[in-house]
Amino acid sequence: MKFTLCITKDCNLTCSYCYSGAKANEAMSFDTAKKIVDYAFKIIPEGEKLEFNFFGGEPLLYFDLIKQIVSYIRNKEKDSNTKTLLNITTNGTVFSKEIIEYLLAEKFHIAFSIDGPKHIHDKNRKFTEGKGSFDSAFENLMGAKDSLNDFQVNAVYGPDTLSGLPETFKFFIDNDISSIHLNPNVCTKWDDDIFEVFKDVYSEIADIYIDSYRKGNEIALNLIDNKVILFLKKGYEETDKCGKGELERAFTASGDVYHCERLSGNENNKKFCLGNIDKPDNIMSPCHIVKSEGPNLKCLECKFNKYCMNWCQCTNFYTSGHPNKVSEMMCACEQAAIMAAKKVYLTLYEENNELFVDHYMQYLKNAYNCGLFN
Helix, strand or coil: CCHHHHCCCCEEEEECCCCCCCCCCCCCCCCHHHHHHHHHHHCCCCCCCCEEEEEEECCHHHHHHHHHHHHHHHHHHHHCCCCEEEEECCCCCCCCHHHHHHHHHCCCEEEEEEECCCCHHHHHHHEECCCHHHHHHHHHHHHHCCCCCCCCEEEEEECCHHHHHHHHHHHHHHHCEEEEEEEEEECCCCCCCCCHHHHHHHHHHHHHHHHHHHCCCCCEEEHHHHHHHHHCCCCCCHHHCCCCCCCCEECCCEEEEECCCCCHHCCCCCCHCCECCCCCCHHHCHHHHHCCCCCHHHHHHCCCCHHHHCCCCHHHHCCCCCCCCCCCCHHEEEEEEHHHHHHHHHHHCCCHHHHHHHHHHHHHHHHHHCCCCC
């Protein structure tokens, strides 16, 4: 199970998009954090991994609080048979040698939010005084990269940067970044007639991916890798889905509980709130909050249905206004990703590219060891 601690809405950037909602100079109290950790260890099923994500705002503005919380988690871990994983999402601008050494020592997985090269990144990710944040974020990433053994970059793109996505992808590859996530901005307006743009952009990304493997350069890209894995599995299984609060929960600084961190910024919309950690026994299942609107018949009849992320209620809500209705943008995005992944799979598999095969054999090996094929 995954528990996200949105420890603050405070941030040193004023990005044009943000899931955290209005900025506020406040942080989660250590007492609230302890209650969340206690709750997580109490409800985690025997033998399951427990994942804690530190999110903001910019969580590293409250580095001392993070250290306090992690120390508490480690003490709880000693008294249980539960293995814990730690993640943090950062804009990369407040890194220091002390922070790097600490995150390494505690084996954090680190996600850096960098949207691409400077002219793309600085369009939407600026400091509060208006200066672009690329120089600071990228310098810190490059300075830490060789020391880090578990990190990825997260690049958010919107209508204004979609066409530059292949350039962004190649920029990361050229800088020896091998774990890359490209994610659409679901909080902005997209034109409905955008399928051909997605198809062309993702096809170009597929060509860059193929070229990288032909050159012996292994990379992991979410919009390709996730779909290829689905081809191998023959589609999404129920256990692949986020659980809408059953397998994932997010907590605000005040202790309110939401389905995931993307909905936690909607604190004024209390219909998404599952409760508060001060009353853990009253935290509701999400089925009490988001009522099913019935299946989307268009999706059920679609040939891409098994491989499409049409089940994500948070994404659906942000892009269509309905938890069970997929927007035209997400439909275009998912179809284009599936076709791009198919292009990659057929090309590299038919070429018997050993690096490509080994890349996915690691997934199959891990899945087998976890009992997914027993």
